[in-house]
Amino acid sequence: MALQFTIPEMTSYLSEVFPQVEGMFAIDRMDEELLVMRLIVDEQHLRPGGTVSGPSMFALADVAAYVATMARIGREALTVTTHCSIDFMRKPEAGRDLLAEARVLKMGRSLSVTDVLLYSEQSDDPVAHASLTYAIPPKR
Amino acid sequence: MALQFTIPEMTSYLSEVFPQVEGMFAIDRMDEELLVMRLIVDEQHLRPGGTVSGPSMFALADVAAYVATMARIGREALTVTTHCSIDFMRKPEAGRDLLAEARVLKMGRSLSVTDVLLYSEQSDDPVAHASLTYAIPPKR
Amino acid sequence: MALQFTIPEMTSYLSEVFPQVEGMFAIDRMDEELLVMRLIVDEQHLRPGGTVSGPSMFALADVAAYVATMARIGREALTVTTHCSIDFMRKPEAGRDLLAEARVLKMGRSLSVTDVLLYSEQSDDPVAHASLTYAIPPKR
Amino acid sequence: MALQFTIPEMTSYLSEVFPQVEGMFAIDRMDEELLVMRLIVDEQHLRPGGTVSGPSMFALADVAAYVATMARIGREALTVTTHCSIDFMRKPEAGRDLLAEARVLKMGRSLSVTDVLLYSEQSDDPVAHASLTYAIPPKR
Numbered sequence: 001m002a003l004q005f006t007i008p009e010m011t012s013y014l015s016e017v018f019p020q021v022e023g024m025f026a027i028d029r030m031d032e033e034l035l036v037m038r039l040i041v042d043e044q045h046l047r048p049g050g051t052v053s054g055p056s057m058f059a060l061a062d063v064a065a066y067v068a069t070m071a072r073i074g075r076e077a078l079t080v081t082t083h084c085s086i087d088f089m090r091k092p093e094a095g096r097d098l099l100a101e102a103r104v105l106k107m108g109r110s111l112s113v114t115d116v117l118l119y120s121e122q123s124d125d126p127v128a129h130a131s132l133t134y135a136i137p138p139k140r
Numbered sequence: 141m142a143l144q145f146t147i148p149e150m151t152s153y154l155s156e157v158f159p160q161v162e163g164m165f166a167i168d169r170m171d172e173e174l175l176v177m178r179l180i181v182d183e184q185h186l187r188p189g190g191t192v193s194g195p196s197m198f199a200l201a202d203v204a205a206y207v208a209t210m211a212r213i214g215r216e217a218l219t220v221t222t223h224c225s226i227d228f229m230r231k232p233e234a235g236r237d238l239l240a241e242a243r244v245l246k247m248g249r250s251l252s253v254t255d256v257l258l259y260s261e262q263s264d265d266p267v268a269h270a271s272l273t274y275a276i277p278p279k280r
Numbered sequence: 281m282a283l284q285f286t287i288p289e290m291t292s293y294l295s296e297v298f299p300q301v302e303g304m305f306a307i308d309r310m311d312e313e314l315l316v317m318r319l320i321v322d323e324q325h326l327r328p329g330g331t332v333s334g335p336s337m338f339a340l341a342d343v344a345a346y347v348a349t350m351a352r353i354g355r356e357a358l359t360v361t362t363h364c365s366i367d368f369m370r371k372p373e374a375g376r377d378l379l380a381e382a383r384v385l386k387m388g389r390s391l392s393v394t395d396v397l398l399y400s401e402q403s404d405d406p407v408a409h410a411s412l413t414y415a416i417p418p419k420r
Numbered sequence: 421m422a423l424q425f426t427i428p429e430m431t432s433y434l435s436e437v438f439p440q441v442e443g444m445f446a447i448d449r450m451d452e453e454l455l456v457m458r459l460i461v462d463e464q465h466l467r468p469g470g471t472v473s474g475p476s477m478f479a480l481a482d483v484a485a486y487v488a489t490m491a492r493i494g495r496e497a498l499t500v501t502t503h504c505s506i507d508f509m510r511k512p513e514a515g516r517d518l519l520a521e522a523r524v525l526k527m528g529r530s531l532s533v534t535d536v537l538l539y540s541e542q543s544d545d546p547v548a549h550a551s552l553t554y555a556i557p558p559k560r
Contacts, residue, residue, distance in 0.1 A: 017188065018187070018188075019188075020183075020184065020186065020187070020193075043160075044160065046160070047158070047160070048157065048158075048159075053160075054198075054199075054202050054221050054224075055195050055196075055198050055199035055202060056195075058194075058195050058198040058199075058224075059194075059195035059198075062194050062195060080228065080231075081194050081228050082227065082228055082229075082391065082413070083225070083226070083227050083228070083363055083413060084194075084198075084224070084225070084226050084228075085223070085224070085225045085226075085365055085505035085551060086223070086224050086225075087222065087223050087525075087526075087533050087551055087553065088220065088221050088222055088223070088224075089222075089525060089526040089528075089533055090526065091220075105507075105509060105537075105546055105549050106507075106509040106510065106545075106546075108509075110390060110415070111362065111415065113507050113509055113549065115535075115549060117525075125526075126525055126526075129525055129533065129535060129551060131505060131507055131549060131551065133362070133363060133413075133507065135390070135391065138418075222531065222553070223503055223553060225365035225411060225505055227385070227386075227393050227411055227413065229385060229386040229388075229393055230386065245367075245369060245397075245406055245409050246367075246369040246370065246405075246406075248369075250530060250555070251502065251555065253367050253369055253409065255395075255409060257385075265386075266385055266386075269385050269393065269395060269411060271365060271367055271409060271411065273367065273502070273503060273553075275530070275531065278558075297468065298467070298468075299468075300463075300464065300466065300467070300473075323440075324440065326440065327438070327440070328437065328438075328439075333440075334478075334479075334482050334501050334504075335475050335476075335478050335479035335482060336475075338474075338475050338478040338479075338504075339474075339475035339478075342474050342475060360508065360511075361474050361508050362507065362508055362509075363505070363506070363507050363508070364474075364478075364504070364505070364506050364508075365503070365504070365505045365506075366503070366504050366505075367502065367503050368500065368501050368502055368503070368504075369502075371500075
């Protein structure tokens with residue numbers, strides 16, 4: 001499915017709609033097969049011991065699924081997260097960015113389902129695995 | 141199951157183990173039947189339109205399940221979130237705190253399962269519903 | 281929200297749309313607050329040791345959420361399960377029926393979310409906890 | 421991680437521990453990277469219209485995750501499903517077997533997490549996506 005945004009366009013769109021998270025995320029890759037989204041880890045994302053917190057991992061998975069969905073449906077659309085299931089499997093490495101690999105499994109008219117794997121940068125074992133559903137309200 | 145903490149003890153314990161979230165949460169009620177945890181909403185938790193963000197709702201559900209579990213097993217213990225399923229059902233009300241009602245459905249030796257309903261304060265319709273699993277590592 | 285079916289009407293409707301499961305389930309209670317659905321346990325639902333299998337527990341949770349949803353939207357409607365999260369918490373008791381308590385948390389125009397607790401009959405500790413989402417296709 | 425079973429050994433083990441499902445499933449592939457499990461669809465798995473029912477899809481995902489886990493830990497071990505999240509994304513094709521592709525994302529001492537995609541045979545679009553957690557009780 002052809003994408004409606006380039007990476008710079010999507011980055012700019014994210015800053016516009018979510019000004020609170022400006023500078024928190026970057027898009028490393030965005031094409032029809034795969035989206036790679038980066039959490040630029042800083043102090044606010046950490047737990048004692050220097051590992052990334054659960055809510056920060058959730059936030060990365062959520063924004064990755066959002067970007068993967070919006071890239072397909074375009075900027076006029078509205079979407080809301082309706083469900084997330086997330087398994088936390090390993091402790092993230094201290095002092096490393098977190099990467100999300102997002103794949104859209106279903107892009108329907110009213111729902112998208114996106115699979116997301118999270119990794120500490122330069123590591124092969126996923127730290128978390130999530131599945132997110134976005135509802136796409138009908139256009140008025 | 142008898143609780144190992146009073147509310148002031150738990151509040152103090154949370155500040156100690158999660159200094160990053162100091163002042164973000166408060167415990168409104170904590171007994172064997174129910175835990176009520178409050179997200180003291182401020183600017184950092186909001187999305188455009190003034191509603192609480194998904195990651196902030198996740199963070200509240202996660203800390204509520206953590207507190208409900210720790211209250212039962214005591215402070216020597218370690219626990220880690222292994223799973224969360226969360227349904228986002230309604231938009232939170234702008235300008236209101238968010239309340240989590242947490243009920244421990246299972247308190248096993250190695251796993252706890254906690255059901256959490258999230259409400260905007262003074263509203264009867266839940267904004268989100270979550271189920272969280274915490275793993276309790278064996279004592280050494 | 282007023283219900284569109286009585287128990288006999290719903291029982292008859294289930295037999296009509298799911299003839300394969302005729303005689304497998306019964307509705308013990310159905311009102312606006314709560315649905316109680318029974319799995320009439322027989323040999324096909326069991327695992328070695330005489331406890332109800334995971335797929336049979338899933339089937340009971342799924343049909344309970346379906347009935348709770350259909351009771352609200354009426355028989356012309358179509359619905360499909362889009363998501364289920366289920367935690368298996370305890371072993372069901374051998375030789376007892378399984379009961380599902382289903383509560384509709386959200387009844388929207390396009391999605392319903394139902395919370396389901398499963399119990400072995402005459403037991404207070406839930407054996408499983410599920411959350412199910414049904415999508416309601418627009419009427420044509 | 422080296423596997424403790426060949427396909428014929430695992431098939432024989434399944435018949436022994438789950439005699440109720442004898443002949444219902446077959447293992448098409450089982451190696452360290454991927455398990456492919458087949459639901460040999462017959463009348464009992466169908467819904468009106470000839471498509472495979474939700475509980476049958478759940479059963480296939482569950483047995484696939486079980487086999488993938490047991491293949492790694494060996495036959496002395498005990499495991500129980502503690503969680504399943506499953507997204508139903510498309511209607512299965514009528515009159516075709518259902519295939520599960522299972523990948524073990526984490527094989528820990530006390531928990532395994534397995535990702536499962538379900539397909540109608542000869543189709544590229546997944547009909548369902550599941551994540552299952554198995555708990556591995558400590559050896560006595």
